[in-house]
Amino acid sequence: MLIGVPKEIKNNENRVALTPAGAKELVKQGHQVYLQENAGAESGFGNELYRKAGATILPSIEEIYRVAEMILKVKEPIEPEYPLIRENQLLFTYFHFASYEPLTKAMINSKAVCLAYETVEKADRSLPLLIPMSEVAGRMAVQKGANYLEKPLGGRGILLGGVPGTLPAKVLILGGGVVGTHAALMAAGLGADVTILDVSLPRMRYLADMMPPNVKTMMSNEYNIRKLIPSADLIIGAVLIPGAKAPHLITRDMLKEMLPGTVLVDVAVDQGGCIETCQPTTHENPTYVIDGVLHYCVANMPGAVPYTSTLALTNATLPYVLEVAEKGWKNAAIQNPELRAGLNIIDGEVVYKAVADTFSLEYVPVEKHL
Numbered sequence: 001m002l003i004g005v006p007k008e009i010k011n012n013e014n015r016v017a018l019t020p021a022g023a024k025e026l027v028k029q030g031h032q033v034y035l036q037e038n039a040g041a042e043s044g045f046g047n048e049l050y051r052k053a054g055a056t057i058l059p060s061i062e063e064i065y066r067v068a069e070m071i072l073k074v075k076e077p078i079e080p081e082y083p084l085i086r087e088n089q090l091l092f093t094y095f096h097f098a099s100y101e102p103l104t105k106a107m108i109n110s111k112a113v114c115l116a117y118e119t120v121e122k123a124d125r126s127l128p129l130l131i132p133m134s135e136v137a138g139r140m141a142v143q144k145g146a147n148y149l150e151k152p153l154g155g156r157g158i159l160l161g162g163v164p165g166t167l168p169a170k171v172l173i174l175g176g177g178v179v180g181t182h183a184a185l186m187a188a189g190l191g192a193d194v195t196i197l198d199v200s201l202p203r204m205r206y207l208a209d210m211m212p213p214n215v216k217t218m219m220s221n222e223y224n225i226r227k228l229i230p231s232a233d234l235i236i237g238a239v240l241i242p243g244a245k246a247p248h249l250i251t252r253d254m255l256k257e258m259l260p261g262t263v264l265v266d267v268a269v270d271q272g273g274c275i276e277t278c279q280p281t282t283h284e285n286p287t288y289v290i291d292g293v294l295h296y297c298v299a300n301m302p303g304a305v306p307y308t309s310t311l312a313l314t315n316a317t318l319p320y321v322l323e324v325a326e327k328g329w330k331n332a333a334i335q336n337p338e339l340r341a342g343l344n345i346i347d348g349e350v351v352y353k354a355v356a357d358t359f360s361l362e363y364v365p366v367e368k369h370l
């Protein structure tokens with residue numbers, strides 16, 4: 001298969017969809033890989049590394065879209081890319097269609113095949129191509145939180161792990177899924193006093209078994225949250241209710257109960273945030289203060305660590321990329337239900353029900369195209 005990897009053009013997106021190691025695997029299996037010049041540069045992978053792996057470097061994004069049967073990307077295509085997409089071309093990337101109608105309409109009009117990372121789904125309903133970014137964001141939430149707790153950055157001036165003779169900082173994590181688990185492991189590793197709140201007892205049983213002793217679990221409800229916030233130093237929002245907006249577990253009035261300089265990191269910002277006062281921020285301008293409480297609500301946290309994020313993402317995507325390249329998207333989707341779940345739009349028809357429902361578009365079962 002002819003595989004094209006364009007350079008990401010979305011603001012501040014430094015990841016790339018394929019590493020030199022991935023390019024080598026594809027070339028070894030007889031595929032041709034075309035990489036846009038400097039597509040991997042911001043992730044630390046120069047053109048030469050791809051050349052050595054057997055890829056061909058092309059100077060422009062137009063050429064990548066012109067030659068490739070499969071376009072491998074990280075973020076959804078943005079307006080300047082729409083006219084480059086060809087009929088029947090396969091696009092394998094994050095789309096998040098439900099959050100942006102113009103993209104959905106543009107992909108319908110393009111008649112391309114849209115295979116979305118975010119809806120590739122395993123039999124246990126887990127989303128293998130979303131997990132790596134949640135791992136990155138969870139770990140980063142603690143790094144950021146620890147940093148912003150420093151006085152010159154607006155925090156309380158408490159060291160997360162304390163030192164002998166002082167108590168460590170208290171970290172409250174709302175939601176013990178992928179983000180929450182990785183945040184808890186990082187905070188616990190630094191010596192903090194960590195409490196994870198979740199609504200799932202089986203999940204909390206699992207966490208209680210695998211976490212170190214400085215991590216406790218507690219049922220998530222308003223009563224418990226109100227009890228814990230007056231003494232919390234760092235609060236991390238990591239709740240997810242699949243397909244729905246995040247519930248506001250921290251309401252505006254609760255900010256008054258918190259210590260001045262408490263830091264809130266709402267990782268769930270991309271689902272509306274689980275803190276009522278959460279507003280999306282960017283890496284350029286990541287924080288703001290309300291009622292003396294510092295908020296960090298960056299919607300694209302993994303974008304700040306492109307080296308790690310690119311490796312984490314491609315570790316997860318490559319097996320699927322190899323399968324699609326070998327079998328073609330149709331046979332791969334027939335044989336592998338995980339990939340079938342990733343198909344969102346084919347030849348102008350929406351084949352993913354949630355996307356069709358969101359925009360009141362006609363839903364066509366994916367089987368019609370297989």
Ligand SMILES: NC(=O)c1ccc[n+]([C@@H]2O[C@H](COP(=O)([O-])OP(=O)(O)OC[C@H]3O[C@@H](n4cnc5c(N)ncnc54)[C@H](O)[C@@H]3O)[C@@H](O)[C@H]2O)c1
Pocket residue numbers: 131133134135137174175176177178179180197198199200203220238239240241246247249266267268269270271298299300301302
């Ligand atoms: N900002 C970013 O850059 C970034 C990056 C990755 C993920 N995210 C977001 O982080 C959020 C968490 O993702 P995840 O992968 O950990 O999800 P997940 O499904 O693994 O975990 C969510 C957890 O929330 C729990 N939960 C549900 N309702 C709750 C409640 N009322 N109180 C407490 N816990 C509750 C669930 O039981 C589950 O354990 C999502 O919104 C995701 O989109 C953001």
